[in-house]
Amino acid sequence: xxxNLTNALAIEGELNYFPSSGFDNIRMFQGQFxxxxxxxxxxxxxxxxxxxxxxxxxxxxxxxxxxxxxxxxNQVCAQIFPPFCSPIPIADAGFSLDVGGVAELYPSxxxxxxxxxxxxxxxxxxxPIFISQxxxxxxxxxxxxxxxxFALPGGDVTTHNLQLSVGVGFRF
Numbered sequence: 001x002x003x004n005l006t007n008a009l010a011i012e013g014e015l016n017y018f019p020s021s022g023f024d025n026i027r028m029f030q031g032q033f034x035x036x037x038x039x040x041x042x043x044x045x046x047x048x049x050x051x052x053x054x055x056x057x058x059x060x061x062x063x064x065x066x067x068x069x070x071x072x073x074n075q076v077c078a079q080i081f082p083p084f085c086s087p088i089p090i091a092d093a094g095f096s097l098d099v100g101g102v103a104e105l106y107p108s109x110x111x112x113x114x115x116x117x118x119x120x121x122x123x124x125x126x127x128p129i130f131i132s133q134x135x136x137x138x139x140x141x142x143x144x145x146x147x148x149x150f151a152l153p154g155g156d157v158t159t160h161n162l163q164l165s166v167g168v169g170f171r172f
Contacts, residue, residue: 002169007040012051025060025087030120032098040104047102055096055122060087096122098163112169120161 002012013033020027034051100118107113 002036008037010036010047012036012049014051027058029056030054030096032096032120034098036102038102043106045102045104045106047104049098049100049102049116049118051098053096053098054093055120055124056091056093057124058089058091061090092125094123094125096120100163110171112171114165114167114169116163116165116167118163120163122159122161124157124159126155126157 001014002010004010011034014031016028016030018026018028018030030053032051032053034049034053036047036049038045038047098118098120100116102117103115105113
């Protein structure tokens with residue numbers, strides 16, 4: 001949605017949902033809200049955009065499952081799966097910034113064809129590391145998942161993502 005304040009300045013917002021993809025079942029919800037400024041002519045416009053926002057990511061982390069022998073004293077050993085062998089849901093929300101350019105064509109008074117090119121800079125948390133030992137070299141304390149298995153939280157990661165979009169809009 002775009003609200004033109006003048007011929008050269010507008011405020012706008014955008015919401016996107018990216019459904020599941022890949023083996024980790026990653027789903028993302030993104031919101032960007034900011035300004036678009038530039039030059040508007042009779043048949044086209046060229047603009048720059050700066051839009052802060054957020055990206056919320058959900059994924060199903062699939063740990064590598066290894067059979068663990070359980071051997072009670074003086075009894076037969078049994079092979080069992082670790083308790084967290086099924087997918088582990090991980091959710092993360094972080095700040096994002098969309099910086100880029102916009103080209104608009106105006107084929108008629110009410111019709112807009114828009115091309116967006118932007119770098120979406122996102123601050124996210126890396127997935128946790130699952131380990132089965134009690135020796136750690138990081139300062140972040142591990143979280144006990146079950147007896148003998150720990151999750152070490154991932155650190156912050158900044159990513160740059162090229163986003164391209166083309167759309168058709170109607171002006172009121």
